[in-house]
Amino acid sequence: MQMLYNSENFAVVEFQVPAAPPQAGEEGPALTRGGYEIVDKFKRKEIYLEGALAESFKQGVEALIEGSPTVEDIDAYIERFTSLMQQPVVLH
Incomplete structure (x- = not known):
């Protein structure tokens, strides 16, 4: 988990899940998992992006x-x- 961005309005955290080593009989590299959690501090909502949407987010940020x-x-x-955010931020 790594904080990538933190402003008055938003926080973005990157999650990287290491790939498991390939099992016997599997071909090619193992797929990695991970994504980005974006928190809207004023609306107190969040979203977790993974897969193609996470890759699109990453490319947009890089550009x-x-x-x-x-x-x-x-x-x-x-x-x-933010229009995709449905999950309320809950503190424990």
Whole structure:
């Protein structure tokens, strides 16, 4: 787990799950798992992105970073994903 971004509006954490070694008889490299958790601090909602959506998020962030973005630019990009957020943030 690694904090990638933390602003007044959003927090983004990357989760990396190491791949299991290939089992006997399996071909090719083992698939890795992981994703990104995005938290909207004001709406107190979150989403976990994995698979193709996580890859799309990663590529969008990488493209954004190439242009030296401001905090507002990054927040605007992350805000695109807020409509998908259904899970309320719960503290234990």
